[in-house]
Amino acid sequence: MSEQSYGIDVLAFGPHPDDVELFCGGTVIALVDRGYRVGVVDLTRGELASQGTVEERSREAEASATVMGLTLRESLGLPDGFIDATPDSPHLPIAVEALRRLRPELVLIPWFEERHPDHEAAASLMTRALFYPGLKRFPTATLAPFTPRQVLRYEMRHRVTPSLIVDTSDAWERKSKAIACHVSQVTRRDETAATLISSPRAIEAIEARDRYRGSEIGVRFGEAFRSVQAIGLVDPVAHFRANPFPQAHAFETIR
Numbered sequence: 001m002s003e004q005s006y007g008i009d010v011l012a013f014g015p016h017p018d019d020v021e022l023f024c025g026g027t028v029i030a031l032v033d034r035g036y037r038v039g040v041v042d043l044t045r046g047e048l049a050s051q052g053t054v055e056e057r058s059r060e061a062e063a064s065a066t067v068m069g070l071t072l073r074e075s076l077g078l079p080d081g082f083i084d085a086t087p088d089s090p091h092l093p094i095a096v097e098a099l100r101r102l103r104p105e106l107v108l109i110p111w112f113e114e115r116h117p118d119h120e121a122a123a124s125l126m127t128r129a130l131f132y133p134g135l136k137r138f139p140t141a142t143l144a145p146f147t148p149r150q151v152l153r154y155e156m157r158h159r160v161t162p163s164l165i166v167d168t169s170d171a172w173e174r175k176s177k178a179i180a181c182h183v184s185q186v187t188r189r190d191e192t193a194a195t196l197i198s199s200p201r202a203i204e205a206i207e208a209r210d211r212y213r214g215s216e217i218g219v220r221f222g223e224a225f226r227s228v229q230a231i232g233l234v235d236p237v238a239h240f241r242a243n244p245f246p247q248a249h250a251f252e253t254i255r
Helices: 019-033 054-068 092-102 117-129 169-180 202-216 236-242
Strands: 010-014 038-044 072-078 106-110 150-154 164-167 222-226
Touching: 010 019, 010 117, 019 038, 019 054, 019 106, 019 150, 019 164, 019 169, 019 222, 038 054, 038 092, 038 117, 054 072, 054 169, 072 092, 092 117, 106 117, 164 202, 169 202, 202 222
Parallel strands: 010 038, 010 106, 038 072, 106 150
Antiparallel strands: 150 222, 164 222
């Protein structure tokens, strides 16, 4: 049996139009810099946001896509606040269809545990969706079965024990610019519509987290990812030669 063909190299799924930027935007930019074709799929249009219209958020997402150098950005248009991750979810075929159509080699999705219910629902939906694209009889029109090479889960507000940390030092300034594109979300226009991301300390907290993750591998900035399965290496020597991070300045306690 011949090896399946891939489409886009990397595809990051975010619950809302600013989530990828906030939580794995540095990695997206770092991969673009290495020549990979990277796309972002926003599950919703963020229509329940306390600030910003759907039209505003769409323009902001496109501006951010330009800053990050994305090959594509699209929205699945699922209902904000009502992402359905149940077994018979009508949203499941939509997510499976996107995976079969775009055929990503590497997929980035949120970690399971999160502060925001939509973020947890997005993680559950995509976990289920990633199981089905390879099943020949799963109905998504005429699209051929497909299975990504690898799936990594990015941390959001809840800290995870990383399977790996990506060096995003050279991407931090552009990540900040990409986040700033979402001006309707990161600028507090009305105290009666105050949100966590519009807090004056919000971006500082993101920066502090990325600096801490970077310190774990001895660099300025980093982003953590978790795999639910062991990650295999064919050649550990070549891997560590290509990824020399010997001077960690912070350590996780693993019991």
